[in-house]
Amino acid sequence: MKNHPVFTDNDPQNELSTLNLGPTHPATHGVFQNVLQLDGERIVSGVSTIGYIHRAFEKIAEHRPFYQITPLTDRLNYCSSPINNMGWHMTVEKLLGIKTPKRVDYLRVIIMELARISDHLICNSVLGVDTGAFTGFLYLMVYREAIYEIYEEVCGARLTTNMGRIGGFERNFNSIAFTKLRKFLKEYPVALKEFEALLTRNRIFIDRTKDVAAVTAEEALNYSWSGPILRACGVDYDVRAMEPYSSYEDFAFEIPVGTNGDVYNRYLVRNEEMWQSLRIIEQALVKLEKEPSDIFHADVPDFYLPPKEEVYNNMEALIYHFKIVMGEVPTPSSEVYHAVEGANGELGFYLVNDGGRSPYRLHFRRPSFINYAMYAPMSQGMLLSDAIINMSSLNVIAGELDA
Amino acid sequence: MGKITNEELIKRIGDQFAGGVTLVGEPYGLLTMETSRELIIDLLTWLKTDPALQFIFLTDITAIHYPEQEKSIGVIYHLHSLVNNVRIRLKVFLDGDDVHIPTACTVWDAANWMEREAYDFFGVIFDGHPDLRRILNVDDMEAFPLRKEFPLEDPNRVDKKDYFFGR
Secondary structure, eight states: OTTOOOOOTTOTTOOOEEEEEOSBOGGGSSBOEEEEEEETTEEEEEEEEOOTTOOOHHHHHTTSOGGGTHHHHHTSSTTSHHHHHHHHHHHHHHHHTOOOOHHHHHHHHHHHHHHHHHHHHHHHHHHHHHTTOOHHHHHHHHHHHHHHHHHHHHHSOSSSOOOOBTTBOSSOOOHHHHHHHHHHHHHHHHHHHHHHHHHTTOHHHHHHHTTTTOOOHHHHHHTTOOTHHHHTTTOOOOHHHHSOOTTGGGSOOOOOOOSSOOHHHHHHHHHHHHHHHHHHHHHHHHHHHTSOTTOOBOSOTTTSOOOHHHHHHOHHHHHHHHHHHHTOSOOOEEEEEEEEEETTEEEEEEEEEESSSSOSEEEEEOHHHHHHTTHHHHHTTOBHHHHHHHHHHHTOOHHHHHO | OOSSOHHHHHHHHHHHSTTTSEEEEOGGGOEEEEEOTTTHHHHHHHHHHOTTTOOOEEEEEEEEEOTTSSSOEEEEEEEEETTTTEEEEEEEEEBTTBOEEEOSTTTOTTHHHHHHHHHHHHOOEEETOTTOOOSSSOTTOOSOTTSTTSOSSOTTOOTTOOTTTOO
16 A cells, blocks of 8 residues: 555554445435545545445346336436447347348437437536536536437437337437537537636646556456446457447547546546547438438337337237237347447346247346446545545446446 | 357367367357356466467356256356457356355456355355455345346235236
8 A cells, every 4th residue: 555654553543434435425426335444534445335226127127028128228327328228229139130220220329429428528527526627517518408409309308218119219310300419519529629628738637637546457457347447548448349239330430548547547538539429420420311311210010119100090000019019029039148338338238038028137237337346446545535536537327336 | 250260269168178168059149158167267267368369358247047947046257358359158057056156256356246246136155255245235135136036026915916917
């Protein structure tokens, strides 16, 4: 342990104080409890307690048909729910062997990258708040609102989106959605530049974040870190590039990596990823012009609910509707693992299916859960104030941590 | 996909662990193999340290319950070779009365919480684990809730019975 004074046994100063950081503390952004042993302001040891908002999603999922599991995935990482929704839909599509049209893939990419931006902008602006700069947070929060308005046009919901269906989207994007998207693409880069001007070269911010909680690539891989915090350590692992899904292979983008994995590097990586996401969305808009504009789902009548007007007036549609809702469609007995690059790292769905209407077993590989395992060990010897910033930059979302 | 084909992987593992590791299948291209609890740590260590394979990334550890099988509890490992971009899934099935398996914490620190989760929900005992406590459920819980015999809801409830459409 660095800089830790050594006391003799009889020294009256040789006393540690116990501090309950959390479960509800304004500085922890969620329900996290850490019981810390403190020597002054330095952490000697810590124990993380998690599970305060555990909702047994894996058990509930065993009793629900596939399409009813989507709302459960909303509540994992609720800062970027569309990524979870679409990751789940792609898992089921992989199981069923459904091939989605290119237009669906590009629309999904647009929404997933918007979700990534909204997640990263919260993390980075809140990191500013934790280091004492409230302004950046207020600047960027407006644009999360802009993203939520786009979600609203696409699916009607804002936070827990339940967006899309197995095979595509429940309805086509309307023109307002595209207008709002174009407006966002025009305005957000200006705000993001301004935000970077506020923090990136700010002396106070650098002093608070540089070399704080630095993690080597070996340590990060040993703890199975993934996502921006792993890339900040210098490992260029991104599921979008390694195992492209949803036609990510059609896009040109770069994977930013950091050098020493400290809080400042994580901040830089997330900022750069937002720029790359904007780049991907712009490419997707160009690609969409070449695709037929009326396709928004794959042709899978066995799994994609027919339009409601047809259900009420048309026998065939009613039969399909009934079969899907009652789970009368046979599915392959197999197991599938599908991973997407969530905002916090590799979000995996391990689905074991026995041919019934609901999964036999569904396991979520939740990046926040796995990333957070290192928090208590890495806090040892750290100042309490640094540990707060460290937690903020890990961007652990309580919903994803506990599932 | 990756630089190493599944056939090559099967051959290499077969050469190293003659007969100890059996092929389950390749669902959706992901090589799935089964082994015993005596071999699992050797296998994980070898897969991680072999200079050609380098399965350095432990993606996930989880468990599954098949109450009808004699070996009812399965422990499932997902590994990822970031260098070769190949994934592999390993399974170990355990007797329902003897759910002991050596811990993988000796190979990856990430296994700590993953194994605690598997213990919490399935009651798998990871021998040698430094801190095998419940992680998401309350400490004084007695059941292992993801086992199939554990009901999702209180079975005595009547207000939710649906006699006409219940399945």
